[in-house]
Amino acid sequence: MTTSESDAIFSALADPTRRAILSLIGEHEELPAGEIAAHFDSLGRTAVSSHLRILRLAGLVAERRDGRFRHYSVTPTPADAVVAFLTSVYQNSLEQLASAVQDASATGDTPLNRADERSA
Amino acid sequence: MTTSESDAIFSALADPTRRAILSLIGEHEELPAGEIAAHFDSLGRTAVSSHLRILRLAGLVAERRDGRFRHYSVTPTPADAVVAFLTSVYQNSLEQLASAVQDASATGDTPLNRADERSA
DNA sequence: ACAATATGTCAATAATTGCTCACATATAGG
DNA sequence: CCTATATGTGAGCAATTATTGACATATTGT
Secondary structure, three states, X not given: OOHHHHXXXXXXXXXXXXXXXXXXXXXXXXXXXXXXXXXXXOOOHHHHHHHHHHHHHOOOEEEXXXXXXXEEEEXXXXXXXXXXXXHHHOHHHHHHHHHHHHHHHHHOOOHHHHOHHHOO | OOHHHHHHHHHHXXXXXXXXXXXXXXXXXXXXXXXXXHOOOOOOHHHHHHHHHHHHHOOOEEEEEEOOEEEEEEOOOOOHHHHXXXXXXXXXXXXXXXXXXXXXXXXXXXXXHHOHHHOO
């Protein structure tokens, strides 16, 4: 896990539009670029395309080409750098972190889906 | 958990210097601003001060005033927004996420401490 | 072949961000 | 009081980033 990899991931996650894109893709198995762009009224298609490029270079999404379409999906285990950083900083509250994740896993509750994803 | 809160947290974490500051503070109970700044040769004191302000506004660090000094510490459970986002996106790999956190918790291993924290 | 569709890329521009230098504030100690 | 110490703040500048519009590429259907 190199620094530049972490940089790319954290930089990618810094933009609320990109987090919204990631959430949107995560709600589906795959999503073509056009449908993703269609979800953002206030944004041009090319802007979304640029964001997808950044997410892809950060390894957060994968691209599958199918004819004219490019289908994007969330990379299965991409957040390793984020988790690694959190665990290194928040050693003191790791148990809370683990239980928070497990709770979410058990209940299927996804707190940020309620409001945060609609930020762009 | 409002959008602006998440924005502040993810934006704060986007900068490698700020992640390094956070890691550094996390290695101690508290650290005065001057000692934090002293760890960054390539950076002026005021730049570190600005970073500390951003981390504080994001709720990632706390400030305790003691005479002329301002001691900074890592906020106990600040990563909620990050965890919430990760759980919302990576529902499919939540068990892996939880076990990764638990492994780190059990072993005390902190992957990013090995290289990533020294990125600034 | 041609036109329409799906999408990426490039150049230019506007907005944001990080850094430094000078200055302000506050506290401690003679 | 006056000086040194610890730290924050604001203006200005350089670097980065997000967005757009025009153009390029690839694919499908007629």
